[in-house]
Amino acid sequence: MGSVNLRWMALLLISIALTGCGRMMEDLKPSNSDKHHSGQIAPDFTLPDTNGASVSLLSVLSGTTVNGVVLYFTMWCPTCDVHMSSMRSSHIPIYPTIRFFAVDYVSGTVADAGHSELSNGYAGSGFTVLADTTQSVLNLYHATMGTTVVIDKTGMIRMNEDYKDDRLTAVLTGLP
């Protein structure tokens, strides 16, 4: 193995090693396309829950004992389970005037959503599971796996981003 070959190989390896840096620069300089809907009025929607009842956002918010709504978009994955489990233990018992909805956007039928709710251990958990069978609400909120939306009593979006335990706590605590 000649020294020339070794130099070329070293150069090649360094070039390859640096290719991973390009994607990280986006995080140092966030682009303008980043979604951040706080302060906007939440678009209304109506979805069936796993019991077959029709749930409308506006009608939920108009309830006298409801001070806000949390939408969590789930595809029933390991990460989703960590998030939902955290909400079940850390948020649902502490904020009784907040309604927690798990929006299942991967089940094509209400029956499939009900099956996932049961097999993942969330039946009777404090979450109301909504079946977004056409992914209409997913698209409406530009959501993806783990997106957590907090909507206050007036229908204003207070948070629309990936789930973070302490961030959710801060937003819910700050609700009027």
Place this chain on the structure above:
Amino acid sequence: MQNRRLKILCAALLLGAASLLPSLSPSISWAGSCCGGGGGASLVLPKFYQAMADVSFDLERYNGFWNQNGKYTSDPAGSSLRQYRWNRGYAQRLSPKWQASILVPYVWNVNTYSSASHRTRGIGDTALNLWYEALEDTSAWKIRGLKDLAPSMTIGPSLVIPTGISPYDGVPSDDVTGRGFYRLDGNIIISKTLHPWSASASFSYGSYLERPVNRELDYVTPYRKKLGDRSSASISLSYITYLGTGGDALTATASLSEMREADAARDGNRIDNSGLQKDSIGGTIAYSSTDHAWGVRASWSHAIKQDGWGKNFPATDIYSIGVNYGFR
């Protein structure tokens, strides 16, 4: 649970129905889609080879997951989640004891749910390896002295480069082909051959480099993230059969692999329940030609879909076929 694991391990080893080609170190394969993809085995040159090219094709089929408590849970009804990987590897000898290799996967995610389907593709995370052959195995047919008992030992660092599409690129989960972090590993492979048997053990310990994050599939308040240190271990037992008098060899190996990743950190603070665990059994049938220039293999890595065999991780079966050509 421990007894059950032991029984399965013993059964797997005794069956001898699996193998890893001697030039490939056993390692855990990384699940894709929701948790990042790309990684494969490390390419290690056999003695007397100057270089080797390796191409393999993987099918990883998702079948449920283990939650943060280790409870096995089924995937949503009506879903079919698959990842295909085309792995291209090349190893080059740098000196009699030093060698380097690169592995670049190309990934296809084919995910179908009862509500929608997604097909995406892209390059996965690239792995660079540097190996030093610290000890040499004489691969004895019969033990005549102490030196015949000496195993081979190969050590070296590896670097995983986040060339794949990660959750931090602001893409839907179905588009993910990589983890988005640099990781530096220290690796050791110990193996011993006493024809026709061969056993090996490999260990890796790696640390991810911290990076800034402003997306995690969706928007997040910018912070600095560091994934937890990752350790993996694998043991395997092989049986080598020579076909006819020409020297063509068929190798069958069984293996057991474990992978652990500690909790990640956000701005230096531990993120609860973010660690991972996956245990799997596997095996390969490998054929090598008389002059060992060509090698062909088929392998299977199987996750035990029961509680306790993983944590926070998808349960998958990985089917792989591969071919390599060595240059002397």
